[in-house]
Amino acid sequence: MTSVARRPAPARHAETEAYPGQRQPTTPPRSGGSHGPRARTRAVPPQKESGRASARVVLAVIALGAVAVIALWWHSTPDVRGLGGWLTGAGEVLGLLAGYGVVVLVALMARLPPLERGIGTDQLARWHAMGGRYVVCVVWAHALLIVWGYAVEAHTSVTGETAALLTQYPDVLMATVGGFLLLGVGLISMRAARRRVRYETWYYLHLYTYLAIALAFSHQFADGVAFVNNLAARFWWSAMYLTVAVLIVWYRFVAPLRSFARHGFHVIGVRQEGPGIVSVYIGGSRLDELDAEPGQFFRWRFLTRSLWWSSHPYSLSAAPGKDLLRITVKDLGDHSQALARLQPGTRVIAEGPYGAFTATGSGRGVVLLAGGVGINPLRAMFATLPGPVTLIYRASSTRDVVFADELDAIAAARGATVHYVIGSRAELGGDPLSPRVLRSLAPGLDEQDVYVCGPDGMTSAAIEALRAAGVPKRRIHRESFEF
Ligand SMILES: Cc1cc2nc3c(=O)[nH]c(=O)nc-3n(C[C@H](O)[C@H](O)[C@H](O)COP(=O)(O)OP(=O)(O)OC[C@H]3O[C@@H](n4cnc5c(N)ncnc54)[C@H](O)[C@@H]3O)c2cc1C
Numbered sequence: 001m002t003s004v005a006r007r008p009a010p011a012r013h014a015e016t017e018a019y020p021g022q023r024q025p026t027t028p029p030r031s032g033g034s035h036g037p038r039a040r041t042r043a044v045p046p047q048k049e050s051g052r053a054s055a056r057v058v059l060a061v062i063a064l065g066a067v068a069v070i071a072l073w074w075h076s077t078p079d080v081r082g083l084g085g086w087l088t089g090a091g092e093v094l095g096l097l098a099g100y101g102v103v104v105l106v107a108l109m110a111r112l113p114p115l116e117r118g119i120g121t122d123q124l125a126r127w128h129a130m131g132g133r134y135v136v137c138v139v140w141a142h143a144l145l146i147v148w149g150y151a152v153e154a155h156t157s158v159t160g161e162t163a164a165l166l167t168q169y170p171d172v173l174m175a176t177v178g179g180f181l182l183l184g185v186g187l188i189s190m191r192a193a194r195r196r197v198r199y200e201t202w203y204y205l206h207l208y209t210y211l212a213i214a215l216a217f218s219h220q221f222a223d224g225v226a227f228v229n230n231l232a233a234r235f236w237w238s239a240m241y242l243t244v245a246v247l248i249v250w251y252r253f254v255a256p257l258r259s260f261a262r263h264g265f266h267v268i269g270v271r272q273e274g275p276g277i278v279s280v281y282i283g284g285s286r287l288d289e290l291d292a293e294p295g296q297f298f299r300w301r302f303l304t305r306s307l308w309w310s311s312h313p314y315s316l317s318a319a320p321g322k323d324l325l326r327i328t329v330k331d332l333g334d335h336s337q338a339l340a341r342l343q344p345g346t347r348v349i350a351e352g353p354y355g356a357f358t359a360t361g362s363g364r365g366v367v368l369l370a371g372g373v374g375i376n377p378l379r380a381m382f383a384t385l386p387g388p389v390t391l392i393y394r395a396s397s398t399r400d401v402v403f404a405d406e407l408d409a410i411a412a413a414r415g416a417t418v419h420y421v422i423g424s425r426a427e428l429g430g431d432p433l434s435p436r437v438l439r440s441l442a443p444g445l446d447e448q449d450v451y452v453c454g455p456d457g458m459t460s461a462a463i464e465a466l467r468a469a470g471v472p473k474r475r476i477h478r479e480s481f482e483f
Contacts, residue, residue, distance in 0.1 A: 052474060054118035062104055069100045072233055076226040088149030092225055094142035099220050099237070101135035102182075102213050107244045111251040111354070120356035121297075121313075125483040129189065136186035139179050171219035178215035181208045200310060217241065256301075256351040263287060265348040267302070268324065270340060273402040276331040277373070278340045279317060282348055283324055290353060292320040294380035295451070295479070298352035300327065307338055311351060315479070317376040317403075319384045325350070328402065330373040357451065357479040359385050364449050364475075367392065367442045369433075369462055371454020372400060377479055378453055379403050382410055389416045390442045394433060394454065398422055433462050435469035446470035453479040 073093045080089045108115070108128045115124055151161035165172045187193060188205050197205075220237070221227045227234050259265075263284040271279045282300075292298075294316060301311040312335050317328035331337040357377055359366075365388040368378040375393055382391050391411070395401045401420060411418045419441045421432045431437070439445050450471055452459050459478055466476055 054114075055123065058115065058119060065100060065104070066097060069096045072096060072226050076230060076233070082153075084149050084151075084153030086149070087145050087152060091142050091145030091147075091149055094138050094145065095220070095224065096226060098135055098139045098142050099216075100240075101131065101138060102209075102216075103240055103244050105131050105135060106209070106213070106248065110244065110247045111351070112247060113251075116352075116354040117356055117358075120479075121354050122478075122480040122483060123356070132186060132189065136182050139182055143176070143179060169219070169223065171222040175216040175219040178212035181212035181215070185209050185212070213241075252351075256349050259290070259351070260347075260349045263290070263350075265325075265350045267342045267344055267346040267348060269344050270342050272340070273328060275399055277328060277402055278331075279326055279328045280339055280342060281324060281326050282350065284350075285323060287320055287325060288322050290320065292316060292325070292353035293358040294319045294384045295357040295359070295377045296353040296355040297377070298325075298327075298350040298354065301349040301351070302339070302342060303347040303349065304338075304342070307335065310335065311349070312336070313354070313481075313483075315355075315377040316353075316380050319380050328373070328376050328379075355479065357453070357477060360449055360477070361386075362449055363387065364447060365389070365444065367445060367448050367450045369438075369450060369452045369454070369466075370394065371458040371462070372396075374453035374455070374459070374479070374481065375403060376453075378451060379407065381451065382407065382416070383414075389414070390448075391416065391418045392421060392433075392438070392441050393418065394421045394458065396422070396424055431461075431465075433458075433465050435465045438462075438465055438469050446472075449475045449477065451477045451479075453481075456480060456482055 070093060073089075073096050077089060077092070080086055105128055108124045108131070147158055147161050147165065150165070151158045154161065156164075166176060167173075185206055185208055188197065188202060194202055221234055227237065263286060265282055265284040268281040268283040271281070273279050297313050297315040299311040299313050301308060314327040314329055316325060318326040329336045329339050331340065355377075359381065366385050368382055368389065368391045370378045370391065371394045378391065382389060391407065393401065393407070401422065404420070407418050410416065421428075421437075421441075423432070425431065442448065445466070446469060448471070450466055452462050452466075454462070459480065463476055463478065467473065
């Protein structure tokens, strides 16, 4: 085990890391050079609105929308009679809620900057995944209740009613196909299935959601009691779908292309940081206009023959400069491995910045807790956060430690502390991130903000230990490298 603590000279806060002469380098800057000791101070926005408050506002707006949807059904249904009427009525409400739910699910993933920055992509993805399960269930409950209700009212069998609806109402047939597509997407997104398919396979199958929504759209107006005789409802419902469609096209396609044209992102160079870990330096102009913050990430699309078709998220591993960005990547699969072979001059589409894993500006002390490649966003924050900062860097072996020179130099420049906690549990003789150890590494831990980034298992265990060490939940900030 190695655990090194450094406590150099009195604190000097960091603001923006200086890049050499603020001009585009032709080769990547050397370790411990522009990205470390010459770090300069960066003003953190005063007490940003907390992510939790933004989350509550967004959830309240979604809930209000659901109430409005139920009011629409209430308004269009003067009276409900008999078992058939109740079944059909329940099916209609669920149908409206499903139609609203899919729009909310898509909007959460539309990469809207206020949501991405205020709430964070990982939280949005969790809501999307959880909401998706409910919406698929609501879609099928809607279909079953409607068919059952119609069958009761018409005194026919459920199978006979199903056959009649599918053969006589083309919109219903299309919506049924859409329902099966949604079910398929839901099944493949289940944890057990998701682990078995490649990320790209899952992602492209997920896009069938859009087809499912398009197929189901027309049956709402053709057959939905809330819309048939209500022009205003049809108008506002269409406006809701259209708005989200425009937002998707804008933020997923137009905005990244505009940013590409404006900033001219291109690879400056690649540097080996350790076994299987490389840093990619990306140049461009007027990058300060991106308003990127340390701790955030971009989705990077490298325009080479084999990489152009997919974009992957990587965090900034140094504070963004005016004309230079840096990411650091561990080779886990096809994409991350290919980055080691990038040639200078390769054009890049950078979509972002995304993520709410940024300084809160609370004025309290800060503890950064990194595991493995999770050091990247924390490395960028370490150089720039104001106030007293302690960095705890967990790695299973010294081979896995990157940026040691930079981290030591930053610590020396700003009077911060770095603890390297290295070795397996067996080598360390116990849990190296237990509440007791954490308290000893970061005195006054329970009074500070803690930022955690690492493998999901380590992050969850560390958060439990932090809670046990007395750190309130609201002061623990985490970034997940898995959506
Ligand atoms: C917010 C965020 C920030 C990240 N920052 C870093 C970083 O700074 N450095 C680093 O090394 N890694 C980072 N990652 C992880 C990195 O994105 C994946 O390791 C990489 O995309 C793997 O792709 P691959 O083709 O090499 O490997 P694969 O074997 O194809 O994928 C390995 C795993 O990576 C994930 N993944 C794959 N493709 C994507 C994708 N397009 N979008 C999202 N997840 C994907 C999946 O969970 C998959 O199971 C980050 C991930 C997220 C979500």
